[in-house]
Amino acid sequence: MTNAKSEPIEAVLFDWGGTLATWHDIDLYDVWRSVARLVDEERADELAAKLVAAEESVWLRSRDEHRSSTLEEVCLLAEVELTAEALTEYDLQWHPHTELAPDAAETLRGLRARGLKIxxxxNTIWPRRRHEEIFERDGILELIDGAVYTSEVPWTKPHPEAFRAAMTAVGLTEPARCLFVGDRLFDDVWGAQNVGMRAAHIPHSAIPTSQIGHTEGVPDATIHELTDLLKLIDTWNSH
Structure with missing residues (x-):
């Protein structure tokens, strides 16, 4: 078996929320309440409660069964049909919480300069279009060689196939040559290591207790700024 720690890193794969994007605590009910009032103002509280319950159910399924979901499924489970106006409001409600980490662009440019795949x-219920709009807004879309959004595939992290799909998306076949970077010890660290990747942990997110899985991985490295990756990879790849 290949020793992952003896292989050079050729690709860095990132989680998004809490990693490339800064962590924010979200009041899910407030988000859905603002959306629901545009569907039916008189039933806004009722609809918001149903939407929250539906979204929480798909995230519990993700945690326990590693099966993916979509925004459309959440609405179907809640028996709520969002209008175009409501969908626009949904995006607006989330907009402040999609802020790119201050050193993300610098880090990605540094990785690209080293010839690494990015x-x-x-794990997301949003469509690819929404994520690419955010990356385009922040000027990093062209720095990303491949991306997998679980809304498009059957699995979520930490399922091995999710990581294999991400590896394939950047054109690699050997997990030992990949480093995964994320803020969750279950989904990101344990999941990546389970397929033979190395994993770096960014420990700044307040992960809700209900989203913590059955196992916490022990990261190969803990970093406190994304730019720390550059020195870390230089050290690993010089051996």
Whole structure:
């Protein structure tokens, strides 16, 4: 078996929320309440509660069964049909929480300058279009060689196939040559290591207790700024 720690890193794969994007605590009910009032103002509280319950159910399924979902499925489970106006409001509600980490662009440019592939693997119910709009807004879309959004595939992290799909998206076949970077010890660290990747942990996110899985991985490295990756990879790749 290949020793992952003896292989040079050729690709860095990133989680999105809490990693490339800064962590924010979200009041899910407030988000959905603002959306629901545009569907039916008189039933806004009722609809918001149903939407929250539906979204929480798909994230619990992700945690326990590693099966993916979509925004459309959440609405179907809640028996709520969003209008175009409501969908626009949904995006507006989330907009402040999609802020790019201050050193993300610098880090990605540094990785690109080193000739490394850059990928994204995000557990998300949002479509690819929404993520690419955010990356385009922040000037990093052209720095990403491949991305997997779980809304498009059957699995979520930490399922091995999610990581393999992300590796394939950047054109690699050997997990030992990939480093995964994320803020969750279950989804990101344990999941990546389970397929033979190395994993770096950014420990700044307040992960909700209900989203913490059955196992916490022990990261190969802990970093406190994304730019720390550059020195870390230089050290690993010089051996």
């Amino acid at each position: 990928g994204v693997l995000s």
